[in-house]
Amino acid sequence: MLTERQLRILQVIVDDFIETAQPIGSRAISNKQDVAYSAATIRNDMAELEQLGLIEKTHTSSGRVPSERGYRFYVDHLLTPFHLTRQDTSAIKQTFSANMREMEEVVQQSAALLSELTNYTSIILGPEMLETKLKHIQILNLSDFSAVMILVTDTGHVEHRSFRIPDGMDHAEMEKAVNILNDRLAGVPLMMVPGRLKAEVQELLKQHTAHYETIFAYLRSFMETQQPLKLYFGGKTNILMQPDFQDLNKLRTLYTMIEEEGETIAQLLKGEQNGLHVSIGTENKLDAMQDCSFVTASYTADGTHMGTVALLGPTRMEYSRVMSLMHVLTGKLTNAYQDWQK
């Protein structure tokens, strides 16, 4: 097993590399404040650490760099509890004290905050819509030919869609249809709306309106385009700033993923529901992330999973700070959400 000293050396290597992004040699380690051994001793230990696959050389004779396993070990066993700086905590406090009226806004601000504090890219999966219920449906005529349908959930979320009024459908008829919809669908969880629509409403509409087909078609297409998974990004450009990503090709794939694979990422985040979780390098399932670390943390309300906060950065990530930050942030989000629901 590893000796105390070896652990310490590994820690220094990781810490230093996280800070400088440069390989570090035995001499430099030996010169560190709280390391009281000679370069030679450290060299011996480093040889062993390398044997175990915890650190690597970039070439035969250069300083050491943490390996993927090294980071893993560091995260699992070497992480020192981190005290957030005064600036960090006050920034968080400030963000959450600004009175925000929309849950969406809270989430968005959180993403912005997180990316700003860390210089990585943050991704937040918004509060799950599964539980939310339909509150009210309304149709409003815009002109003789067009109208807009508005759909409000009990969380205050509003969706809308405008459409062309079917020829020959008069106002009274439309009103009747809306009444039926409200009667049958208000209070129904969003998830189940399409089902209900088919099971109960279809028949009813058929009886009361001549244009049930058209209405029905509209409603379906409306419900289908609803994508209940909302992703919020913060600091998309931060990735470009990291010295780790110099390789244009890697940048391209990474960026393309961020811009175009929203659905995939959302699914990925949906999977991570257990507290704080770190994926390092090839541990990530997505190809584009093979050189990144991905930290996820979920937030809850009354014990049930609500959404997930994630941070995407280089494997050389400030794990300690990031994890503390995310811990605090998810706590705040949980609170905010509970407040919100009252």
Added chain:
Amino acid sequence: MLTERQLRILQVIVDDFIETAQPIGSRAISNKQDVAYSAATIRNDMAELEQLGLIEKTHTSSGRVPSERGYRFYVDHLLTPFHLTRQDTSAIKQTFSANMREMEEVVQQSAALLSELTNYTSIILGPEMLETKLKHIQILNLSDFSAVMILVTDTGHVEHRSFRIPDGMDHAEMEKAVNILNDRLAGVPLMMVPGRLKAEVQELLKQHTAHYETIFAYLRSFMETQQPLKLYFGGKTNILMQPDFQDLNKLRTLYTMIEEEGETIAQLLKGEQNGLHVSIGTENKLDAMQDCSFVTASYTADGTHMGTVALLGPTRMEYSRVMSLMHVLTGKLTNAYQDWQK
């Protein structure tokens, strides 16, 4: 003045460079299909073109490259009317034939289409909200403590905002307030709503409800956060793919602009209302765009300006195709918008 031959040579140089991104030499030009002069002759002409600042050498003895002025000249005088390929036209037709219910959707699809066809980044400034009028205001209670205010315009645009119900305000009171608002504000152009609010509604509210202050404050903050300029992007990652942008630093500034300077870009686009316009390199006002070309085209409805389509790419841009494409697209948008309004 320039001879026929010189014009032709300039054209070949620009065309070739647009295609290959490589400097071209006299020999290569001479070998071109429809150029019947020897390399030496072409060299002489090139010397003159260089004198005039229309082309440049990357170093003392290498092929020529169009200069910024060269591109400008090319765009102003050398552009051959371009026939869109069958693929291009059919792609456009297809996009616009898909029945889209929302103007927003049309615009978004247009941006996607444009970036896909050109491999540049497209930016569209959505239909101006200036002219649109408030259609309807509604407040819906979500719980005993919170409600959502919904605002519908005559174009079918919906904005919403949820808020906490002031303590002690009952349902009847709220209803009365909403009635007042609808009575006084329906039909008023969005732009003027804040003014009206202050001029007419304030006093009225004061008389009829005890909580006019709170309501008023909400309304104001609501109106203020409304930003009527909506930007739609397409193909943000395309920039990364262009061989012209190898320089990481330039990429960074460019990208940061795209991600964070939305407001600036919107203002820029708002300024360009006169048909098709091309800004090349340093002609652009924004620093980040000094190495780019920026093509804008506005679309109208009944002769009044509605919005602007833009394309951001390297100065080495396929001007001919891009401009044809945008011409067609703005036409389609104009149509779509007019159809929409019926």
Added chain:
DNA sequence: ATTTAGCACTCCATGAACCAGAGTGCTAAT
């Protein structure tokens, strides 16, 4: 039994020197 000093060795990064290739400018011939 650890730890450390010393030394030979390896590899990278840098810069100089050196082509081959591509392209130019100029002069003289057509």
Added chain:
DNA sequence: ATTAGCACTCTGGTTCATGGAGTGCTAAAT
């Protein structure tokens, strides 16, 4: 007015030498 020919220039890639940083190992010191 056009073109062929030729000397000249600059780039990009390769090779080679050098200094520096770091390692591994052995032998001495604690």
